[in-house]
Amino acid sequence: ARPYLKEEKEENKMNSFNLIKTFLSRRGAQPGQQERGPGRPRPGSPRRKQTECRNRLEELQRQEQSRASGTGKARRERDGRASLKKQREPPKKDKEVLGKEETRKQLKKPRSSSSLASSTSAGESMSEEELAQILEQVEEKKKLINTVRNKPWPMAKKLTELREAQAFVEKYEGALGKGKGKRLYAYRMLMAKVRDWRQRPAGRPLSHFGSSVASYFIFLRWMYGVNLVLFGLIFGLVIIPEVLMGVPYGSIPRKTVPRAEEEKAMDFSVLWDFEGYIKYSALFYGYYNNQRTIGWLRYRLPMAYFMVGVSVFGYSLMIVIRSMASNTQGSTSEGESDNFTFSFKMFTSWDYLIGNSETADNKYVSITTSFKESIVDEQESNKEENIHLTRFLRVLANFLIICCLCGSGYLIYFVVKRSQEFSKMQNVTWYERNEVEIVMSLLGMFCPPLFETIAALENYHPRIGLKWQLGRIFALFLGNLYTFLLALMDDVHLKLSNEAKIKNITHWTLFNYYNSSGWNASVPRPPLHPADVPRGSCWETAVGIEFMRLTVSDMLVTYITILLGDFVRACFVRFMNYCWCWDLEAGFPSYAEFDISGNVLGLIFNQGMIWMGSFYAPGLVGINVLRLLTSMYFQCWAVMSSNVPHERVFKASRSDNFYMGLLLLVLFLSLLPVAYTIMSLPPSFDCGPFSGKNRMYDVLQETIENDFPTFLGKIFAFLANPGLIIPAILLMFLAIYYLNSVSKSLSRANAQLRKKIQALREVEKNHKSIKNRATDSGETPKSSSNSATQLQITKAEPTSHSAGQTQTLDKKAQDPGTSGPASGMRLPASQLPPGSQPLEVRPDSSKPQVQTHPWRSAPGKSTQRPPH
Amino acid sequence: MRLFYRYQDLAPQLVPLDYTSCPAVKVPYELIGSMPELKDNPFRERIVQVFSEDGDGHMTLDNFLDMFSVMSGMAPRDLKAYYAFRIYDFNDDNYICAWDLEQTVTRLTRGELSAEEISLVCEKVLDEADSDHDGRLSLEDFQSMILRAPDFLSTFHIRI
16 A cells, blocks of 8 residues: 555646646557457547657557567466566656556456456457456546546536546446446445535534634544544443343442432432432443453453553544644645745735635735735844843743642642532532532633733734643643542542441441341341442542533533623624614624634543543543534534634644644543553442452453463463563663654755755756846746756756657656656655655656646647637 | 535526536626635635636636636645646736736735835745746746645635
8 A cells, every 4th residue: 555655645746737748648548559459439539749649559559469479378467467567667657657556556456356257257258458458448547537636627528538437437347347346436435425524514614714713623523533433432342231231220239229319319400410320320430340251242341341441542542643643744844934935925825715704804914914024024133122021021921820820720629628528518509519610610711811811911923822822721721630630539549448448337237137136047038139238439430420520511611601602792792782882893892702722722621531531431422422513513603603703813734733732642641540540549349340359450360361371371471571561661762762863864864955955946046047048038938947857857858848849748758757756756755754745846846847838838739628 | 516506506597407408608707706705805806717718707617616626625736736826827928927926915915015015025925936037937936836835725725
């Protein structure tokens, strides 16, 4: 798959004119091939470039003859084709060869199988070679179908070509017995539809608010996809087996509501707090039994629970890192923008997605200001004013913000402590029960605006200011989350210390119950009803419930903020504007802006809570999926109906990886507490899949010892030896260091090469300006593009081409094809993996120029555009 | 399919439902330019002209489809660069000259900049992107410049 991708990349980089050229020559080639087939009708032949066409035809026929002599038997047909490939390669242009190889690789398997099948059935009328030819043609047509979208033809031409090609493929594909292709095609269409659906919710705000708001929705959608996978994992491997095959509800104490809570267990207020029946359901950790295997499948549930918990983190880590890597690969041309500041501003600053007049107004203003800014920058680059005051203000602002952070952290710690006291008391009010969540949500609501006002002191550039703002809110959320976790940990330790006592009580109760005097010893007593057994507090479920509540309250607060803060405000402003003393829309309340940074951070932290909580509450991911789905549509609606676009329209293309980095950090931070609890806290003795074990990870050892053969167990024990692990870690560090230094040196080489190219361009400029004065103006573009080709592709050919002659075109097309990509273009590609795109682009973009100009300058000749 | 309905919505009296029977119907520029996707675009006139066959801004369905396939996210970079060049080339002489640049700046800023500022900007752009010092940008110059632009693909994109 690797070379295929590479080729495709190169192909994409090819100029569109090159495509035209290629296509024309291919059209020239097809009649030649088809003459050899048994009388196939060939519709239109190209009216242009007759000579080239004829040349190619002759060439092909010559090859055909040589091949016919070379291939004799059916067994050897593959070798024959290989040699044919070799023969054909040199005369053809690089483009075509690339394309051929690509399709060949793709379809090697079906081809060989089908041709083998046909060779065994002697009744086949066609010979091997004809078959191969048809296959080749089919592939070419298929390729045409795939690439027809990329060609700058008018639609009518595209359509006719496409129909022709499709008809051809259908006709001969059926004959060759490749029915599989059709099914594959249907599958692909299905996937395309799915992709289309996935893009739809982001589509509408995308076209109205510019790309920054859209990036939030794309992020949300991506998150939804990740959560769906996690949900499938947990639901399919843990919840469903437990519900289907586990011991039913009410059979053992951990699956039964205790007697004391029983009469209230179905009340809505209790259920709303995730107590009662919900607490003792498969949504939470405590429900799961510690039987090693369940059901007739002998499904090892505790093991599965553990592995799913680990793989949730594994999958998330993998996918976050993968998308980060693909993002960095996408943005190759970094650090080069300083060359073309004004050009980029002029040609790419308009966001074509904007379809809303307000956004457009803002965009105009921002473009104007940016132009003015860069003009001012250009005129006077350094003018610092009163640096001491700015510095003082910035220090002050940071101090204030740190105070805020500490205050909020303490507040949360205090509240969590208080809630622990409340939880011991009976009959607490609703407010006291939900104090933690309310305080956290309020902090999340009011601190960011506070930060924003403080940040106004600092007088940063808006983009840097946004980064600071994001960082501060991030610190706030993180601090809050970790304070919450620490307080929760205290709680857990408290419960753990209580647990030993309760364990004794439980044993004692059971013992007493069975040995109570005054009962006939010969009659066995009925076992104690599960609801009556005293039990421990099950700290895992308690933690899970906390996370569940936090998630739900967070969701509700988000929705209520949207409803009150945006929708009601928008309605108020809209309808009261008719009878008010000042202009509400322009003045004070106005409409709300869509707060991208806050929303993204909220999403990230919510995801962090999901990651942390999903080990203790398997149902949490399901709730989160619902939440994301609803908020996708709800926020979409809210944005469309009641928000105005930003005043400063800034681009979001760069901040994608910033968000991803934050997400990765949060993922790592949420991994820590879970790993801590798994590795060093004893699980509750009477609930959950790991009850009765010393540590949660004991389930792994148990499985290895009991279910695998003994030598495997020995191997694992050997692997877990510290003497082996420490060297492995050392080795990893060394590898990281090595790779890091390699990448550094590569990037240095990249920079040097770029400098070299810059220098070359300068030389070329001077050279050309001299030349320009000497030569006629009509020759200018030609010679310039030629010299560009010379410089980039090391000495392709030092000839000067005359204008519209087909000979030149042919030569030109062949020469870079053979020498250019082999030596000049591939070299930078292999040397500089990530940042080399601009290097390769230049030869590509300069080369086809030669072919372009005759076509552009003589529109009378161009037959690409048939008259309508 | 969706595009066709959009196209038809633009001029329900002109475009028959059964499109195949009379494919030569054109929709005038005024209607296309007032599409919500285009109506705020400072270059809408150019876009429509470039994609219409005879340069007068009236489009057939084929032209219309062309336009949105180039502007869609699936179109390759080079194709987009080519059409972007044609859009910014106001006088259709296959070069972006200083006059074209002035037009572009004026449209982008709605004439908020003064004449000196505009000329300064144009000078700068020519200085940066013009690799052969002939005082105008050829397609080659334009492509080598635009292909390095980080957000060209994300901004030169219309979603329908």
